[in-house]
Amino acid sequence: MKCKRCKAPAQVELRQHNAGFCRSCFIFYFQRQVERAIAKERMFTPDEAVLVAVSGGKDSLGLWDVLIALGYRTTGLHLSLGIGEYSDLSTAKTVAFATQRDLPLITVSLADEGLAVPDITRLTRRPACSACGTMKRHYFDQLAIDRGFPVVATGHNLDDEAARLLGNVLHWQMEHLARQQPVLEPTHARFVRKVKPLYRCSEYEAAVYAFFRGIDYIVDECPNAAGATQLVYKDMLNRLEAVSPGSKLIFVQEFLSTARPALTPEDREPPQTCAACERPSYGALCSFCRLVRETQTRRERRRAAERA
Numbered sequence: 001m002k003c004k005r006c007k008a009p010a011q012v013e014l015r016q017h018n019a020g021f022c023r024s025c026f027i028f029y030f031q032r033q034v035e036r037a038i039a040k041e042r043m044f045t046p047d048e049a050v051l052v053a054v055s056g057g058k059d060s061l062g063l064w065d066v067l068i069a070l071g072y073r074t075t076g077l078h079l080s081l082g083i084g085e086y087s088d089l090s091t092a093k094t095v096a097f098a099t100q101r102d103l104p105l106i107t108v109s110l111a112d113e114g115l116a117v118p119d120i121t122r123l124t125r126r127p128a129c130s131a132c133g134t135m136k137r138h139y140f141d142q143l144a145i146d147r148g149f150p151v152v153a154t155g156h157n158l159d160d161e162a163a164r165l166l167g168n169v170l171h172w173q174m175e176h177l178a179r180q181q182p183v184l185e186p187t188h189a190r191f192v193r194k195v196k197p198l199y200r201c202s203e204y205e206a207a208v209y210a211f212f213r214g215i216d217y218i219v220d221e222c223p224n225a226a227g228a229t230q231l232v233y234k235d236m237l238n239r240l241e242a243v244s245p246g247s248k249l250i251f252v253q254e255f256l257s258t259a260r261p262a263l264t265p266e267d268r269e270p271p272q273t274c275a276a277c278e279r280p281s282y283g284a285l286c287s288f289c290r291l292v293r294e295t296q297t298r299r300e301r302r303r304a305a306e307r308a
């Protein structure tokens with residue numbers, strides 16, 4: 001197979017596009033895809049400072065690399081989640097990436113805040129992924145607002161979006177479907193815009209990009225994700241993709257262009273205001289502040305019991 005752009009021998013084949021690319025043309029193609037997604041969906045402009053949420057994985061480090069190459073003003077934001085060796089390695093890879101390229105990076109250690117994910121899970125008995133999601137959402141908005149970033153970009157790729165779409169469709173979660181978009185505008189003064197510039201790039205393409213660019217990333221999945229339904233959906237979609245290349249892209253693309261506009265998100269936030277952080281909430285406290293309080297209270301109770 002030959003490279004679609006320069007006719008040199010192809011080094012990667014993209015069956016969903018029925019095309020092959022050599023190394024340098026693939027890099028060009030991948031960056032162009034991201035650039036087009038940003039422009040088409042009006043994610044952000046070159047004047048806006050972008051906070052890039054980086055986990056240390058191939059998607060988010062690859063995204064950061066592309067945004068730099070495209071000339072955007074970026075700062076990285078990494079949350080060190082405190083999930084043992086997995087988190088230590090993710091943080092090390094992220095810090096090394098930023099240091100080698102002399103990029104600004106904000107790192108927040110949840111353990112330093114007394115909120116390491118395993119501690120929250122143990123103390124409050126919440127499922128790890130739900131606690132982790134609450135932490136990420138909170139810190140992404142909080143840091144962006146504190147530091148004056150109008151937008152947070154994440155590395156969610158086509159496979160993530162297709163799996164999420166499948167889950168939402170299987171359960172007909174209309175409200176979630178209405179909000180499944182590559183750009184989410186803030187609905188409250190304490191939230192910022194969230195964008196997913198890699199939403200049309202497959203996980204395979206993101207892996208190839210990271211490899212061709214020599215990006216050193218963490219390969220391991222989060223230990224908490226093992227057995228997650230999301231991985232079962234991804235596996236199913238990959239089997240479909242193998243017999244019918246392009247299925248994932250069509251599934252997501254057609255949802256966004258055809259079905260999504262017919263859904264109207266109930267554009268309302270929870271009716272109350274959190275007494276601690278002033279974000280929208282369903283009770284006196286928002287889900288983040290409730291989780292923090294609960295963790296603190298149970299930790300104190302446990303310490304008191306140990307002393308007694």
Ligand code: AMP
Nearest residue numbers: 053054055059060077078079154155156
């Ligand atoms: P995941 O939910 O792990 O698939 O991650 C989706 C996206 O969220 C990643 O591509 C990152 O942009 C962001 N993200 C995940 N974990 C972290 C983290 N620990 N720190 C900063 N951003 C993260």
Ligand code: ZN
Nearest residue numbers: 274277286289
């Ligand atoms: Zn709150």
